[in-house]
Amino acid sequence: MSVQLLTLALGFAQLCVLLAMVFCVIRLLRGPTAQDRILALDSLWMAAMLFILLLGIGFASTVYFEAALLIALTGFVSSIALAKFLMRGEVIE
Amino acid sequence: MSNSMMSGMHDMSLWLAVPVSLLLVLGGLITLTGALGLLRLPNFYQRIHGPAVYITVGTGCFLIASMLYSSVALQRPIVHELLITGFVILTAPVVSMMLMRAAVYRDLRKGNTDNTPGDAYKFPREH
Amino acid sequence: MKRWLPTPLMSLALWLLWLMLNQSLAPVHVLFGGLLAVAVPLLVAPLRPTPVRVSRPLVAIRLLFYSLVEILRSSFNVCMLILFSKKGLNSKFIRIPLDLRDPHGLAILACIINSTPGTVWVEIIPDSHDLALHVFDLHDTQWWIDMIKGKLEQPLIEIFEQETA
Numbered sequence: 404m405s406v407q408l409l410t411l412a413l414g415f416a417q418l419c420v421l422l423a424m425v426f427c428v429i430r431l432l433r434g435p436t437a438q439d440r441i442l443a444l445d446s447l448w449m450a451a452m453l454f455i456l457l458l459g460i461g462f463a464s465t466v467y468f469e470a471a472l473l474i475a476l477t478g479f480v481s482s483i484a485l486a487k488f489l490m491r492g493e494v495i496e
Numbered sequence: 497m498s499n500s501m502m503s504g505m506h507d508m509s510l511w512l513a514v515p516v517s518l519l520l521v522l523g524g525l526i527t528l529t530g531a532l533g534l535l536r537l538p539n540f541y542q543r544i545h546g547p548a549v550y551i552t553v554g555t556g557c558f559l560i561a562s563m564l565y566s567s568v569a570l571q572r573p574i575v576h577e578l579l580i581t582g583f584v585i586l587t588a589p590v591v592s593m594m595l596m597r598a599a600v601y602r603d604l605r606k607g608n609t610d611n612t613p614g615d616a617y618k619f620p621r622e623h
Numbered sequence: 624m625k626r627w628l629p630t631p632l633m634s635l636a637l638w639l640l641w642l643m644l645n646q647s648l649a650p651v652h653v654l655f656g657g658l659l660a661v662a663v664p665l666l667v668a669p670l671r672p673t674p675v676r677v678s679r680p681l682v683a684i685r686l687l688f689y690s691l692v693e694i695l696r697s698s699f700n701v702c703m704l705i706l707f708s709k710k711g712l713n714s715k716f717i718r719i720p721l722d723l724r725d726p727h728g729l730a731i732l733a734c735i736i737n738s739t740p741g742t743v744w745v746e747i748i749p750d751s752h753d754l755a756l757h758v759f760d761l762h763d764t765q766w767w768i769d770m771i772k773g774k775l776e777q778p779l780i781e782i783f784e785q786e787t788a
Contacts, residue, residue, distance in 0.1 A: 419524030
């Protein structure tokens with residue numbers, strides 16, 4: 404009983420996060436301005452991190468946790484660098 | 497009985513399975529709604545509020561579900577998800593602030609440049 | 624004590640971080656984490672611009688709970704607006720005069736405001752102490768000003784600016 408419930412809920416959550424990633428990609432390709440694209444890219448990173456967390460739940464393994472942490476880290480740094488670039492036109496001042 | 501896509505979820509008492517499932521479903525719905533906002537709101541200043549929903553609340557739901565589930569499945573307390581929570585809480589606001597400022601400065605530069613930032617910016621116009 | 628542990632809270636946070644990363648309480652991790660917790664704050668001490676002094680833990684806990692409730696409530700609101708709003712939303716920039724001066728307090732205020740869906744901190748407008756804030760669906764400017772000044776800024780002033788007040 405609880406196994407089916409958990410499998411169903413996990414599948415639903417994974418489907419939702421995948422759809423969210425698809426939306427982010429559409430916005431990334433369509434976005435009229437550069438800041439829209441960067442926002443979509445940052446959201447895509449975050450959704451990818453959530454998806455890897457869900458994979459970790461599915462396989463009941465803690466290995467995925469490190470991957471999620473690394474994705475959050477690199478996503479943060481790259482988003483900051485891109486936003487900084489937009490603001491002034493150079494990354495390092 | 498343990499079936500399908502995954503290597504098989506662990507069996508656990510219904511008292512724990514129901515909250516975990518509820519958190520998973522809620523987090524999924526919130527993530528979907530936030531991304532939908534990113535997709536269909538009309539301009540950047542509104543779009544930035546869409547992902548903010550799932551970056552805080554969706555992540556929170558999934559992390560609590562993950563903590564509960566892994567602690568039971570691996571039969572030892574798993575709390576390292578708190579690290580991701582703390583990290584996201586510290587970094588996501590910085591990203592949205594930098595993006596917002598970049599957008600505001602770009603629009604100020606593009607529009608009338610004599611508009612000092614002192615007067616609260618007006619630009620969310622449709623396009 | 625004062626010499627080796629100048630910032631006990633940061634040392635504790637580092638120690639916990641090390642233990643959580645390694646997911647164990649084995650003596651080697653406890654010892655090495657303790658070593659890091661002593662060494663890192665001493666090494667980065669020249670980098671910290673101003674010493675921070677935190678008081679009133681009770682006020683901090685109440686602020687934490689209030690902002691948690693506020694995050695949940697406004698995320699529900701934003702979800703409903705995204706899903707069911709037919710007409711255009713009234714998204715606006717508003718100005719809020721701030722009394723808080725402590726940089727750490729301002730950083731925490733920015734974190735809380737940006738973590739709350741529906742509001743994004745833009746900047747503190749140069750040459751003034753006004754905060755420019757973007758609100759997703761604005762009905763009542765005065766309500767936002769009262770909420771941020773009363774519920775968020777006041778506790779932060781109590782926490783961070785105790786000795787000057």
